[in-house]
Amino acid sequence: MESFLYQATIYLAAAVIAVPLSARLGLGSVLGYLAAGLIIGPILGLVGDETADLQHVAEFGVVMMLFLIGLELEPRALWDMRDKLLGLGGLQVGVSTLAIMVVAMVAGHPWSVALAVGLTLSLSSTAIVLQTLSEKGLMQTNGGRATFSVLLTQDIAVIPILALLPLLASVPGLAELTPDGSINLLHDDEKGAHDLSLVEGLPGWAVTLVTIGAVGFVVLAGIYLTRPLFRFIHASRLREMYTALALVIVVGISFLMTLVGLSPALGAFLAGVVLANSEFRHELESDLEPFKGLLLGLFFITVGAGIDVGFFLADPMDLIGLALLVILFKGVILYIVGRAFRLKGRDRWLFTLGLAQAGEFGFVLLAFSTQQNVIPGDLSQKLLMIIALTMMITPLLFILYELLSRRMRDHAAEMVPDKIDEQGPVIIAGIGRFGQIVNRLVTASGFKTIVLDHDMETIQLMRRFGVKGFLGDPTRPELLKAAGLAKAQVLVAALDDDAQVTKLVAYARRQRPDLHIIARARDRNHVYELYRAGADDIVREMFDSSVRAGRYVLENVGLSEYEAAQAAQTFYHHDRKAVRDLAEVWDPNIPTAENTAYVERSQALQKDLETALMELNEELASRRSA
Numbered sequence: 241m242e243s244f245l246y247q248a249t250i251y252l253a254a255a256v257i258a259v260p261l262s263a264r265l266g267l268g269s270v271l272g273y274l275a276a277g278l279i280i281g282p283i284l285g286l287v288g289d290e291t292a293d294l295q296h297v298a299e300f301g302v303v304m305m306l307f308l309i310g311l312e313l314e315p316r317a318l319w320d321m322r323d324k325l326l327g328l329g330g331l332q333v334g335v336s337t338l339a340i341m342v343v344a345m346v347a348g349h350p351w352s353v354a355l356a357v358g359l360t361l362s363l364s365s366t367a368i369v370l371q372t373l374s375e376k377g378l379m380q381t382n383g384g385r386a387t388f389s390v391l392l393t394q395d396i397a398v399i400p401i402l403a404l405l406p407l408l409a410s411v412p413g414l415a416e417l418t419p420d421g422s423i424n425l426l427h428d429d430e431k432g433a434h435d436l437s438l439v440e441g442l443p444g445w446a447v448t449l450v451t452i453g454a455v456g457f458v459v460l461a462g463i464y465l466t467r468p469l470f471r472f473i474h475a476s477r478l479r480e481m482y483t484a485l486a487l488v489i490v491v492g493i494s495f496l497m498t499l500v501g502l503s504p505a506l507g508a509f510l511a512g513v514v515l516a517n518s519e520f521r522h523e524l525e526s527d528l529e530p531f532k533g534l535l536l537g538l539f540f541i542t543v544g545a546g547i548d549v550g551f552f553l554a555d556p557m558d559l560i561g562l563a564l565l566v567i568l569f570k571g572v573i574l575y576i577v578g579r580a581f582r583l584k585g586r587d588r589w590l591f592t593l594g595l596a597q598a599g600e601f602g603f604v605l606l607a608f609s610t611q612q613n614v615i616p617g618d619l620s621q622k623l624l625m626i627i628a629l630t631m632m633i634t635p636l637l638f639i640l641y642e643l644l645s646r647r648m649r650d651h652a653a654e655m656v657p658d659k660i661d662e663q664g665p666v667i668i669a670g671i672g673r674f675g676q677i678v679n680r681l682v683t684a685s686g687f688k689t690i691v692l693d694h695d696m697e698t699i700q701l702m703r704r705f706g707v708k709g710f711l712g713d714p715t716r717p718e719l720l721k722a723a724g725l726a727k728a729q730v731l732v733a734a735l736d737d738d739a740q741v742t743k744l745v746a747y748a749r750r751q752r753p754d755l756h757i758i759a760r761a762r763d764r765n766h767v768y769e770l771y772r773a774g775a776d777d778i779v780r781e782m783f784d785s786s787v788r789a790g791r792y793v794l795e796n797v798g799l800s801e802y803e804a805a806q807a808a809q810t811f812y813h814h815d816r817k818a819v820r821d822l823a824e825v826w827d828p829n830i831p832t833a834e835n836t837a838y839v840e841r842s843q844a845l846q847k848d849l850e851t852a853l854m855e856l857n858e859e860l861a862s863r864r865s866a
Contacts (some may be wrong), residue, residue, distance in 0.1 A: 250287055254280045255537055269375060271635035272676075273537050277544025278632075287545055301492055303508045304532040306395060311521050328386060329393020332577050332595070336362035336570055343569075349619075352408040356614045359401050360606055360623065361566055363394045365599030367536060368634050369810050373594070376638065383590030386583055390595055395509055398601050402608060409612045430632040447500075447612075454500040458493060458507055460516030470523075486527040547628055551621065559622070563629035567637070571596040575865060586645045593637040597630035650816070658710040663724030664688035668732045669714035669744055674760050675734035679707065679771020690723045715744045716858055717751075725751060731776070733759040750772030765818055768826040778819075787812055803860050810856050811849065818845040 254276035262272025280286040313706070318568045337358040344354035369391060370379075378384040466489070473481045493511050494504030515521060552559055571592050578588040606623055609615040615623070666682055666689045668675050679689050691709035693699050699709045712719040714735065725731070731748050733741045738761075745759050759775040770778050787808050794804035825837040832838060 247287060250280055251538065251541060255541060259537070263375075269371065269537070271632070273540030273631050274544040274635075277541035278547060279544075280541075280597040281545030282547055282549035303504045304490055304528050304535065306509035307490055307512040308525060308528060308532060309366075309370075309392075309395070310509040310514075310704050311516050311525055325393045325396070327435070328577065328581050329390040329397075331580075332390050332574060333362050333397050335577065336566040336573050339569065339573060350537065353615055353619070356405060356408055356609045357619075357623065359404075360602045360609070361570070361598050361627075363398070363599045363601045363605070364391060364570075364595040365597055365631050365634060366391045366395055366632060367600055368597070369594050371536070372638050374640075378590060381587060381590065381840070383583060383587030383594070386578070386581070386587070386591050387594045390591075394599075394601070401605060403451045405446050405605070405609050405614055406612050406615045407445070407587070408609075417472070450500050454496060454507070455510060458496070458510050459514055462511050465765060466515060482523050483527040486524050487531070489524075490528065542633065543600075543628060548621075548625065552625060559629060562622075563596035563633065564627045566598060566626060567596045567630055567633060584639075585648055589641055589644050590767065593641045596637060597634045598627040599631070658712060660690070660710050660712075660719070660722040662688075662690060662708075663725075663727065664690045664734065665729040666690070667720070667723050667725065667728050667730070668693065668734060669693075670732075670734035670736065670741075670760070671698055671707070671709055671733065672736055675732065676702065676707070676735065678732055690728075692719065692723060715740055715747065717747065720748070720751075725755075728752075728755065730756045730758065733757065735760070738762050738766050738769075742766070742773050745770055745775045763834070764819065764822075765826070765828075768823045771820070771823045783815075806856060806860065807853060810852055814845075814849050814852055818842075818849070821845065 255273065257492065258276035258279070259269050259272035262275065263269055337355070339358070340361050341351075341354045341358035344357045345351060349357065369387060373379045373384050373387065376672075386688065450594060469485060473485050490508055493507045497504045497507035515524065574592045574595050575588065576590040581728045583591050603624065606615065606620050606627075610617060610620045664687075666687055668679050668682075668689050669692050671679060671691050671693045675691075679691060682689055690701070691707065692712060692714040693702075693709055694711070694713045696711060699711050702709050710719075710723070714720065714733075725748065731744075733744045733748075735744065740760055741761075745757055748755055748757055756777075757775045758777045758779065759770045759773075761770055761778050761780045763780065767778050767780060790811070791804045791808040793802055794807055799807065822838060825835070825841050827838075828831075828834055832836075
């Protein structure tokens with residue numbers, strides 16, 4: 241018990257220290273987890289042989305992540321994505337596999353070994369890439385969506401790959417299992433697991449049939465058994481039973497997949513897809529999300545802690561060189577595939593750098609290939625280290641992407657801007673959710689607007705609804721001049737990028753001191769920046785809707801509509817005055833919480849607000865009693 245508590249303390253303390261530090265340095269949480277494992281394992285030796293045992297628990301983080309991904313993908317959605325899955329994803333997997341296979345054959349490996357190596361290294365890290373895309377807000381970009389499509393294709397491709405590998409075992413006695421202490425994830429190679437295996441000793445064709453049967457069972461069970469189970473649990477009205485059932489589904493599927501030599505993660509993903517149309521889908525998501533986050537972090541720590549430093553130090557330059565070569569090789573292929581599918585600019589670089597590593601499913605395929613005598617043990621050990629190194633380099637690739645991204649313009653901005661042949665009294669820069677509402681109100685009231693936006697898809701969408709817009713970067717002086725900045729009465733700065741809005745406002749104010757500028761602000765700090773840049777009216781994107789929601793609250797806790805409206809109006813005017821006052825003491829070089837003058841002024845203004853609302857309540861109360 242004491243040993244368990246000691247190990248738990250070490251792992252949790254390492255994560256608590258390393259991960260926030262890594263995030264604050266802009267390296268992302270994944271590199272923090274990997275570094276934490278490397279420090280407490282090979283470097284300091286605070287954890288030892290129990291890391292391999294802990295890996296089997298941590299692997300459920302990947303299993304649950306794939307299950308939750310499957311829940312988000314209805315079979316119909318998969319069918320709608322077939323072009324990207326078969327085209328973009330299929331081309332990446334196929335070309336990468338064939339190219340790596342050719343290189344392996346040139347290096348002297350038999351074709352069966354070379355094919356297994358190609359299939360293994362063609363896959364990328366779903367766990368690291370999805371986690372990083374989510375953290376950095378890149379999932380909804382064109383590059384992020386293309387990356388997700390390829391990852392999904394790779395996850396699905398593991399099923400036929402696992403079915404194919406036993407058929408490649410044409411050379412008996414080719415290899416032994418990997419030596420103890422090596423990284424061997426998502427597959428239990430210990431004696432107990434082999435005692436339970438249903439495929440131990442079966443010929444390749446029989447293993448393939450068992451594999452297909454297990455996948456079919458998961459699909460049928462997901463369709464016909466889960467709904468009655470959930471209804472039975474629902475009748476008990478015990479909330480914790482939902483969590484228990486969700487865990488039973490994931491753990492049970494993992495156990496079944498292990499029995500037939502398949503990846504538990506892929507079985508969970510398949511079950512998630514089958515259950516995507518279930519009415520209990522959201523219950524499953526909410527129950528498993530906390531377990532996924534904790535175990536996924538633990539998974540990355542064990543990857544770092546399980547690295548065989550002795551094997552690495554025996555020939556570090558060779559292993560690092562091979563890892564970099566894999567990244568470079570896959571990167572070139574990804575760049576060409578991205579170009580073929582018309583990904584441009586930063587989207588293409590996100591696609592290229594985000595998928596250039598090998599992934600955790602490489603551990604799955606290596607373990608299975610070694611067990612099936614497809615890949616020799618010494619080659620398997622080297623490939624395990626190469627995969628681990630590429631995963632550890634991945635966060636650095638995302639940092640490289642960010643550096644490249646800052647040096648290039650968006651794809652739409654690189655395009656030749658439209659020729660602006662009209663001018664009007666109102667220029668609206670940005671026709672997203674905010675700008676389009678402004679534009680609808682102004683045009684419906686009979687005034688002409690000139691709409692500018694740098695996003696081609698947005699401009700094309702607005703044109704379908706009869707809104708004429710011009711493609712181009714609204715911060716470019718020549719575009720503003722063509723739009724009639726010299727004669728316009730009002731400029732609405734409604735771009736999504738905070739820095740671009742501030743840049744636009746500052747330029748327009750220098751060119752037209754008399755121009756009325758209305759700007760969209762993200763938050764209070766952005767408000768202060770826009771005040772200094774010269775904006776006349778600044779609209780925080782959530783402020784008005786929040787005040788209106790507060791008014792509804794007051795109406796439903798006892799105030800009349802008039803009284804609630806008066807309170808909301810008082811708050812509105814006071815807050816606008818407070819923002820102007822606070823802008824005078826705000827300093828962008830000092831964190832807000834450490835700016836003493838700002839904090840003191842904010843507290844004083846809050847007391848003034850409370851006094852004003854108290855006086856209003858007393859006045860309204862006296863009117864009611866009169």
